[in-house]
Amino acid sequence: MSLLRHVLAPVMSALVCMGTSPVALASALPAYPEVRAAHRPSALTLLDRQGTPLQSIRTDPTARRLPWVALTDFSPALRTSVVLAEDHRFHAHTGVDWSGLARSTWANLAGDGAKQGASTITMQLAGLIDTDHARPAQGRSVVGKLGQIAAARELEARWSKAQLLEAYLNRVPMRGELVGIPAASRVLLGKHPSGLDAAESALLAALVRGPNAARDVVVRRACALMQQQRLDCAALEPVASRALVPGASARAVQPAPPSDAPHYARHLLRSLKPPFPATLTTTLDAGLQRLAVQALRQQLAELSLRHIEDGAVLVLDNATGEVRAWVGSSGAALSDAAAVDMVLTRRQPGSTLKPFVYAMAFERRLITPASLLEDAPAQLMAGSGVYAPQNYDHAYHGWVSARNALAASLNIPAVRLGVMLTPDALFDRLNAYGLAIRQSGGFHGAALALGSAEVTLFALTNAYRALANGGRTANGRQVGTSAAAWLVGDILSDNAARAITFGLDSPLVTRGFAVVKTGTSKDLRDNWCVGWTDRYTVGVWVGNASGAPMQAVSGTVGAAPVWRTLVQALHDGQPSRPLPMPAGVVRQLVAGDAQPARIEHFLTGTEQAEIRRGGHTQAAAQYHGIASPQQGALYAIDPDIPPKVQRLVFEGEPGQWWLDGKRIGQGARVSWAPWPGRHVLELRLGGGRVETVRFEVRGASINSARPAASASRPAR
Template sequence: MTVWGASSVALALPLPTYPEVRAAHRPSDLILLDRHGEPIQTIRVDPTARRQPWVALSDFSPALRTSIVLAEDHRFHAHTGVDWAGLARSTWANLSGSGATQGASTITMQLAGLVDGDLVRPAGGRSVAGKLGQIAAARQIEARWSKAQILEAYLNRVPMRGELVGVPAASQVLLGKLPSGLDAAEAAILAALVRGPNAPREVVVRRACALLTVQRIDCATLGPAAARALGAGATARAPQPAPPNDAPHYARQALRAWQALPAPRPATWRTTLDAPIQRLAVHTLRRQLAELSLRHVEDGAVVVLDNATGEVIAWVGSSGAALSDAAAVDMALARRQPGSTLKPFVYAMAFERRLITPASLLEDAPTQLMAGGGVYAPQNYDRDFHGWVSARVALASSLNIPAVRLGVMLTPDDLFERLNAWGLGLSHSGGFHGAALALGSAETTLAALTNAYRGLANGGRLGPGRQVGSAAAAWLVGDILSDNAARAVTFGLDSPLVTRGFAAVKTGTSKDLRDNWCVGWTDRYTVGVWVGNAGGEPMQAVSGTTGAAPVWRALVQALHERDGRPSRAPPLPPGLVRQLVAGDARPARDEFFIAGTEQAEIRRGEHARGGADLRGIASPKPGALYALDPDMPPKVQRIVFQGEPGTWWLDGRRIGQGARLAWAPWPGRHQLELRLPGGRVDSVRFEVRGATPRDAVSSVPRQVPPQ
């Protein structure tokens, strides 16, 4: 190919236009915006170079524009892409060997190499054909671009010191200033760096001084600028002003969504976060943890969700490096024991199955339950027992023993399955956790738990087509968790759980005070807060009301103050009725019931529709283990089932009825159900081990098919 053929190829391939070059510019940092367009977080997405967002020519200081033109192309405004006189002088000097090798590339010719990779200067210098191609490209740019567009693109694309690309990046990193604020000395330093980005300090200063001399400015002004821009470690200095850093943990999730977009990806990405609420959550959490610093607690997390959409309004994954030794860990996604925050799901399931009503009387008394190979004796947080209480008081005041008994009635396996249907992602199995599952022995995350509470706020619905529990049961739980009088047994009448408008809220504390939670919802938002230590160390005397609850209340009140109205209680859903209830546990009051379970009077020891108490199956205990003796006659080996009068079912088959039934044991794991009047069902699992007794097969009672 001839020399002129090479130049004609360059002319035949159109270069990108100014709008195309500007649109293709990608900063090295992704800027995350909140829902209103306010910058809230930056993320480095290009580790190979550091570029700032595109800067308009009018936002470069006049001193900078002057220095760049003087240093690189003093005839820039006069030529049409090529400085023919300068090119001739450069060619003669280079060919004659009369002096140092000179270049004659104009700003436009340099820009051609910056926007077209095929025109980049080779390491060994350009050939004649390459130079002609560059000239042709420069002429093409000048014919289609304005001088202002050319200079603007050049300033944004020219390589600078180290990883810096573009004058805006160099200005902020090396000098800590926006390019609009550069003075003559600072502009001269940057212009000198364009000629030799990685030149030694003395060379850069000498060239900068020459530029100032041409402008009749004293070179003594270079000192401070040179010290900042050319000092050791200058390129590693953080950009100033500091980028927004309000949501570093949520940014990881946003980055994954941004990376899934087809190229070219946008330089900014709008999230659902609300910047004022996000910053308030960060500030409130840190302030609360600072106050708790003497109680050996340093970590926390916050999640705020929009009830209707599930959008994340705020997400704080850590208390920050100033307080935490694990600031990089997103504790909103860390698996921890949720404690009593699982109780609302236990009660919702019991209401839904009509095992109890909010008015049912539950006994809060010392209890021992079979658990694995031993006995489980749950206690309340205050180490006290409260006797017979209504289910409303038991849930609102977070009494442990009634919740454990309900969990046993529901069976750990069924409860485990339901909790995972709420999206909690519990591991192992219901049998593994046993009776302690109702008290939050399994691990989940704050994000999952907060979203499950959002499901309760939405009438048992997690999303379109995901109706996990009944709307009536979810409403009953919300009504109880918003009842300040019912929670007074444990929390008193004036606690951080009290808000100006409607709010259903529950606290939780895990074993040995390792985790502290407060999760609840209003008519528009669900807020979850966790406080503890990332390493799992126990806190000292930190309860739900002293740890997470103050943060929760501050956010709930701020959200509704911003909305200009308090939260309103949800309307009564279909299937619920109001009934005046009298009894010997508390004064007569209006109570809500799932239709068909309502009662006008409830007293201890009585069995009424809806299940006034929890006697159910008295024996065997959940998880009981029996051993067969092969040396004893089968007729004397019987397991006696005892409980309320009802129909007994074993492993899905009806085996008899009444309050007492003797059963010839058979090895294996079994599920026993007692089906009671009013639709109540009590269920336990137990196991029979040992050799099969002689003639045992003939001694097993005939099983009646299911009816």
Template sequence: MGLAKWCLVLCAAVCAPVAWGLPTFDEVRRAHQPSEVLVLSREGEVLQRLRTDASVRRGQWVALPEVSAALRQAMLLSEDRRFYEHSGVDWRAASAAAWGNLWNTRTRGASTLTMQLAGLLDDDWRQGPGGRSVAQKLGQTVAAQVLDRRWRKDQILEAYLNLVPFRGEVVGIDALARTLFGKAAHGLDAQEAALAAALVRAPNARVAQVAQRACGVWREMQVAPARTGRAPSVAAQAADCTALEMLAHAALQRRAWPASEGVAPHAARRALAQAQQGGVSPGAQLRTTLSAPLQRFAVQSLTQHLRELQGRQVEDGAVLVLDNASGEVLAWVGSSGALSGAAEVDGVLALRQPGSTLKPFLYAQALAERRLTAASLVEDSPAQIATPGGLYIPQNYDRQFKGWVSVRTALAASLNVPAVRTLVMVSPDAFYRQLQALGLPLRESAGYYGYSLALGSAELPLLPLTNAYRALANGGRHSPVAPLLRAERPVRPAFTRAVDEGAAWIVGDILADPLARARTFGTDSVLATRSWAAVKTGTSKDMRDNWAIGWSSRYTVGVWVGNASGAPMHEVSGTSGAAPIWAALMAHLHARSPSRAPAAPAALVRLPVHFGAGPGAEVPLEAARTEWFVAGTQQALFAINNVADGAYLTGAKGQFGLDSEVMGAVRIVAPAPGSIVALDPDIPPQHQRVHFMASPASAPGLRWRMDGKPLGRGAQVAWLPWPGRHVVQLTDARGRVLDELRIEVRGAGVARR
């Protein structure tokens, strides 16, 4: 045996153990790691593609039957015509290549698909910048024959198409099809297949060279059809090649495979983070709790409504839909996408001021503590609450006051002053603990927020706020939101009692009452759904945030509308901002199965109630109706017999002055001496007033002077505050000073509109 043959045998003997150590087809397929993660819906549909590997673009593993027949034909014609005939090595082609090299002539090359696959599976046989060495070629040859014996031909071709590098960072046919052509591998036509095959031989060649080679492959693909019919003319072939060159220029310049694409980018990132935090290998697919049809409808509804609000400086929004029973997230829309200037900000998790959306929890606490009933009368009138930092003067959304109203009306119509008076009864500390029990992440202490907590001065994300409403839907029972990753087996939520069951039910009954909300929203409001639903809107300071959160028998829906930058909206109210989106979602959710009102708990009492007339009037404050009560708080008549002196005054400790005994001496009862009034630059000055009150109110001839100048007459007078230190005097008709106090007004920058 000659020396050359001995060298070949020796190299083969050395390479054989390595070749026999090649993985199986199943091992290769399991080890395939796409550069993206597919986030799936609960139905198995792809909601989002998230790129997780920035070094390469590698798509999902594509089974051979899912690859277009044109691509398989083009690849075999270009790379390995006798693929189904040889045993891994095409000795005929190898002999032709050797003969060509001897005579310095160009040939097609002798590397088969199987040999190329061997190089892709083992770096030892992969071609370097200077080509393969003799040992590498021998090892690749042995490995190819081993692969051909251990793998089926269809497995070899399938693995090759999924592992072969194409152009730049693109690896595998799925990445190529989506990047260059914007479609799946099964949709590639003959010209696209020819272009893909041309890239294998020269992945980084100039476009003209790739197009020329693709044209040659495409012409060869026409030979088989021509055998059974008329072959294309030369002119037709030239025209098709021109079109193919145009396709090559367009395809090789596009990058139609962004880092993230789909309808749930923020939820997808949340699911991926949960998978990584839980020690779960994300792999290629993540099954979530999201519903694909609902997610698409939520995105469409948000986008459509924000387009309708163009011109009112509204560009962002967020939507969340929870399943009441399981706590699973069914829809998660974090932003308005292309309409937003900050599309990456997740509005479901961003901190925003909740406005009036905290009121249901406040009234539920007052009902549970038996401080109020749904029929109790509270006064919606100017109020000044003395605090260590000055006077807190709450205002209603429409800057108007409704007088004496029932709790049902105060909550449903979202009146601010009665809510603050209710918080005075409950106390900020107790309400703070109630909100914490509902899972709301308050960043500051109760003392920091003070009485403004009743009007939503804290900052909260949409996710825990919507879940707190879900607790009301579940009769006051709270449980955390279920993970976005769907568990293989259903996990029962761990409920804890956060709100009294009867109080939660009454609050839901109030928020579902269209007549109770008519004082503010009218009788034909968008909040009036076709089937039962309870809903509350909210607007934060200066119209920076607008909310609509509510629940039906099966779902809780939360919607936020605003600007991620915090810029105020223009003329966007509770019913024109988030409410239409909320209503559209509720109608979609219950299009086939109407929502039914929940049954009242056994502990509640239902009783007909009547209301007396207001002070100085003969008409009843509200129409008679049947009302629900926590057992032990029911009564049939609610009336105001007389208004106690000092009833408008509230002290720093939050207690109403309810002393009905007439004071012997005339004095100023509000504001408190030494009060510091802070002007709010976001409220127009014509809507900011300090109310001075004297007691007894029946005293005749009362006069008011501000810094020595006449201010007004009567027991009450309103004053437009002006920065500085001021002396306020109460006099009788003769000008004698009956009482005097000093106050200070701070804040010179009042915005005028």
């Protein structure tokens, strides 16, 4: 050692004369707490609100590092093997093994064999935490070696031996992309480093010397280590067979990382900037998240014969807006598009937009919950054609209260209200709730009230949460009035009011208070169930990410069972209670046409004790001649809707109906499946009187081969 110092002295003196002290070469190295705090695993682990691991997501594709492991959590066998292999005088020297450095120097000067290194664990660590002291590919210069020596001395002066060894074990490069003993132990051997035995420890210690060395070289070095410890090398062969064969990292039995919220993890990751933390506590609830995944997959598995494979779930806390569950896909076992986050994908929401239509109509005092609305065939001009909405069950219910019309999800009354409000005003209101509809109200026309626009489950569920909070959105904006929003919630929690469509026993019925609305988009491509309780808002979507139609899957058949499972679980032991009636709402006993006497709720100033049909009488409903279609009417065929669903209704005085010279029916109303072309409709009445109307049907040829099971039924 003294001879080596004698050899290095002139060099060190020369550096001092040049104004470069070896100590200066050791740039201000960080302290142990800084190094440990700066350690970043290559994957971010999401924790739920109680600290339960939920999801691991890779954030560094260039290397695989695990969370920092304390020295006491490495097995004694591993610590012994690494020190023996890399620096057997580690616990005795102060950063530099001078005798070892001397032997290495003379051997390298002799030039009679391979280059020998003499870097201690401390010297190697200096290069791992500061690239200025890392070994260049062409080898170190004398100046570089002196800087490494000075850095090691500085580390030894400031760190304890335990801290040095702990940092080294966590930072040392291992095989391939693996960094640190914890990653190598987990990936190659499927073990936590605390459980490594003597053979496994020797193998990993040998890899420290040559991370990517050939199998026989690693095994030979590992065996030498075991022999130094007077251990039998026989146990090495099975360990090497597991860890060192090609593809070992893929086949090793490894503890599966948590994977319960992959889409939410990617959503959060987009909002973070490097460096990423090792763990991140979220607002998710692990139990609820796993239940949502399970309920969705179970429901889709039961519906697999109906051509449905995808789904999504979102659960929000009403008070804070925090996400309690986020399921973006049904998973690879069921879906061909498992990587697509359907919580953030735009789809047609169907009838789930009706609550916003009614809330706006209540607020503008166009109607009250007791108002009678006519559910009868309607033909509305829409651009160059006529829009003829139909109910889901293709039946008409005559005069019904607004309460029943909304709760039972009747389409025609909702469309009439949308026209009264105007599509542009409705478009503005929906976007005020955060739905971010792209095309204008004029683009969608009257169909906007039935959900022809595209929205995300995230936006729709947040909009429902705003209704639950009296019209206050996530950004604190007040949309409409709290009284109108409360009326909508009161109606959609009324199981009796929805009975004409859904019956008294459906998946929409819960033990406690719950507001709920289903929706099905055009051609059964999307199926929704969204609603709120006194504490949570739950949104569920099912369908096919590809856009393919489902077969006979309505809102109550598809999404509602999942919604109900989650609502029941959220309020297990703590039933949901009705929200208090806000100022501006009054109760009133109501009697009148089409409804028995009952208690109804009104906005203050709109209450009525008796409801009549507003002047509409049977006499007023009589027609003179042909009432529909109008002269010169233009209709458009939708090629996506099966022909049995698309019907034109001809109405007028009772008589014989003839179309293009052929008799098609008799009475005051007949229906006809439209066909492209110009047509002449005649109504032949008594006394030889004939009424004539000419109209045109335009559009692509109807796809008559489409199965009836996928018929377009504007949503329930």
